[in-house]
Amino acid sequence: MSKACVMDENSEVVFQRKMADGVFLMGIESPGIAATAIPGQFVMIRVRDGLDPLLRRPFSICGIREPGVVLVLYMLVGEGTQILSRILPGERISVLGPLGRGFKPDEKDSRALLVSGGIGIAPLIFLARRLRSGEALFMAGFRSSRQVIQVRSACLVCPEIYIVTEDGSEGERGLVTDILAERLKGAASERGRSSIYACGPVPMLKKVASLSKEFGVPCQVSMEAHMACGLGACQGCAVPGKRALADAYLHVCKDGPVFPAGNIRWESL
Amino acid sequence: MSKACVMDENSEVVFQRKMADGVFLMGIESPGIAATAIPGQFVMIRVRDGLDPLLRRPFSICGIREPGVVLVLYMLVGEGTQILSRILPGERISVLGPLGRGFKPDEKDSRALLVSGGIGIAPLIFLARRLRSGEALFMAGFRSSRQVIQVRSACLVCPEIYIVTEDGSEGERGLVTDILAERLKGAASERGRSSIYACGPVPMLKKVASLSKEFGVPCQVSMEAHMACGLGACQGCAVPGKRALADAYLHVCKDGPVFPAGNIRWESL
């Protein structure tokens, strides 16, 4: 277990850009983190000095822009993300990272199936940019057109991008897992050489995991949990997992956030 | 006891201006408060939304600029005033006021002696502007030239202004109470028709109070205490006072902040 170097960087926010309803892309100058981060890893951001809100917020790394800028795509949820969205370029925040285990794309994939729900698109955008070989198919689900995050420009490597909305207001209508299911059913020939990489809400990931099992396609999922340390020290970020050890929980910040779908006890979620 | 109307105004900050080292003048659009405030009264400001810092901060009203702008002159002390100083014009803060009992200038004064120490100058600037009759003599003490707040333009009604610094770097050298003592000693004839109005740190006020007693010149002082409500509800802002009742404490927010100097038990401070 070689230990990658984690850094706590006092980083300048270099830009903030609105990407969709309540979704912003932030660029943060963190050269140390940018240098080693891989897709699926995350950072813990202290949204302001002072004691409230107390804890850092975890965000996937959505990309790296040279030189040394870490991209974070975030959605407004509560006070922490509200504060984040009001930070002006030039101000500084404390960023801890890169943290956790990222995606491990299979070099032998002929096709990577990237499946995201909502803001879960963030780590997959980074992954799409870093995929070395094969082709990628990006399936991104959203509630409605106003939530859609445009990925076309970000994902030059993906010849196929499906936008799916629950209300059909943009792209195809339905759930992203429906599209995935169709794809897996349709193209039996591909299955053997494909892998799924997924991030999104738990019900979606459950469905993805069950499809991956049904069709025998390997699958990696990026999970979330409330976190305190992000470093594997507090044991706060437990998710029910399968393990040889007596410990029936896996820790998102250290064992994940990316797990083989088969290592999660989905039935306990 | 007629009750003046207290208002909680969600007020726009209209300007912030640096006045001396670590001292700022802030203009806040609070028409309701501006309409009825008298010198010596104060406001309670919530420096930001959220839970920390929790309590409002009390500040004397330093003046009113028509139409409807309340002026606050404040010094950086801790987190609350730091946050205040970073508020940009156009942002809003919650301002409760006008609170407390102000100065009651004696209409028969031939001469008002305004004595301030440091940031204690704030309520006296307002008082100087509102004095109706007689002449005023403004004695303002500071530690050093970098702390001096220029009052000349603010106090058109004061023909005489003395700036006193402890290190002599601007104006006269010494303590403001030395100047007051000299004045009281020198001009015996005036005494009968003068009153002292003072605000500043406790040791200074103690000295002023004892001079007022020694020379038989009436004196009103503006006091400070840590506050929670500012409305007379919590009993937090007690200062040792003289009273007919069993209650041996006066409350700064309700009985003051301006008190006849003789009503304070200075020996207990």
Added chain:
Amino acid sequence: MTEADLGVEIAGVKLKNPVIAASGTFGYGEEYAGLFDINSLGGLVVKGISLKPRQGNPPPRIVETPCGMLNSIGLANIGLDAFVKEKLPYLSGLSTAVIVNIYGHSIKEYAELAGALKGLSGISLIEVNISCPNVECGGMAFGTDPDMSARVTDAVVSRADLPVIVKLSPNVTDIRAVARAVEKAGASAVSLINTLTGMAVDLGRRSPVLGNVIGGLSGPAIKPVALYMVYQTAKSIGIPVIGMGGIVNYRDALEFIIAGASAVQIGTANFINPRAAVEVIEGIRQYCETNAIARISDLTGSIRA
């Protein structure tokens, strides 16, 4: 759609809604009168009243702490006689429930206070403070011992002609034991929590900040402790629980109600936002309407755990 019924009943007394201003943070009511319509409250608890006027503890009495504050007021109050003469006339003109918080140095004093309030009009309930950390004898000394708590309760209940709420201290190993004891002794309801005992140190002077050395911690900082004690207590007794501790908005208030409170009190939040209590009422009303809750009392103790 019909309006949600926010009315609750505590010990036979009907409150128009479950939101009450807490003792010591709302003066004698009139202090807040200019800021909103006090009659919109479910009730208000006056500052703790003792037989004789009390000057309270030496200053400083207030210090801010992270998301909270310490106070060491020491039950400064105008005393029973002045309360009845000077404050009650105003209070009895209100159309909200007036709750008188009482505090004694001995069981006898508590009983005397209850007796003295007998027959006075304009008072709906008595709240017995056996939990103030800021006074030498009495106060919390009673509230941390189930037996003593029961004896105080019994003495007050047998003298009073109004239903009695006993206000519990959180500074105990097991608050349920105290709650059960006062229930058995005749309390009609309990309210909790009073402040947690705490302290602040002035680094510059190397001395306590508060004149009284120790004080009571209140505000959002204590909310998790308060919620837990309300939850635990509500499951252990049959009389209503009035919950408080760190409530600043309607969401906080609803959390207490869901955890088991029949009504809530708003304390420190009044200082930050004098309209806190009315905003809580408005927020609860909207929540009930949005979620099709017919009666707020249906939410009490509805937690799924």
Added chain:
Amino acid sequence: MTEADLGVEIAGVKLKNPVIAASGTFGYGEEYAGLFDINSLGGLVVKGISLKPRQGNPPPRIVETPCGMLNSIGLANIGLDAFVKEKLPYLSGLSTAVIVNIYGHSIKEYAELAGALKGLSGISLIEVNISCPNVECGGMAFGTDPDMSARVTDAVVSRADLPVIVKLSPNVTDIRAVARAVEKAGASAVSLINTLTGMAVDLGRRSPVLGNVIGGLSGPAIKPVALYMVYQTAKSIGIPVIGMGGIVNYRDALEFIIAGASAVQIGTANFINPRAAVEVIEGIRQYCETNAIARISDLTGSIRA
């Protein structure tokens, strides 16, 4: 000017400075190794170790609260054997004091743990956790009763070959009674406070937020309570007090020391700022130099009250 002497002695063990990383917030040390030089710490306390590995409580286990957090980890740990095999080799290579925090379900288990640590090199002190609110039996049940606390202490002390610190619970009516009891039973020092029991409610789901319903409150919110308990305890016993609860910077740490602590632990602050402990050490050093304090130990209990 000579450098201030930050060294302190706890139960005969010399610490290079009075700043220790608290149990459960610093893993087994190596998690923070990349972020600063761990050997600059006065000491570190490892996550509570039990005889058998424990999976801990169901998630969610963490919830943020105003200026604080609740955790219901439930003493998830790798168990004694794995600790000795996998973690101790790294720890024993450190030049900072390693303190092993132990937790048992019964007095027997506590004693067994103490016995099992006997003769192992690389450990300086044992800290006995009798105050965890997150486990069903044992844990806080011991820590809230002076007799039981004394019995656990006695059992550990008689089996251990290292000095024993007993970690006290704040969820008691009188922490001094427990402190005195464990002192009498042979504890070489006490540490306090562990977390306050608390709870959070999820309004949307009308259920507790934490999988375990209740959790332990830590962070700045609890600092006033912790300071008070340290102050009170230090005056009541003769053995050293290690203070903690909400310390985030050197000023907080010095307040605890002035109130009576011989050393301090940094817990939740490690999560907000992984360099919190080293910054506290640096701040203390500067404070001592600015104020011409020759030995930090001179400040312990120097409060004027």
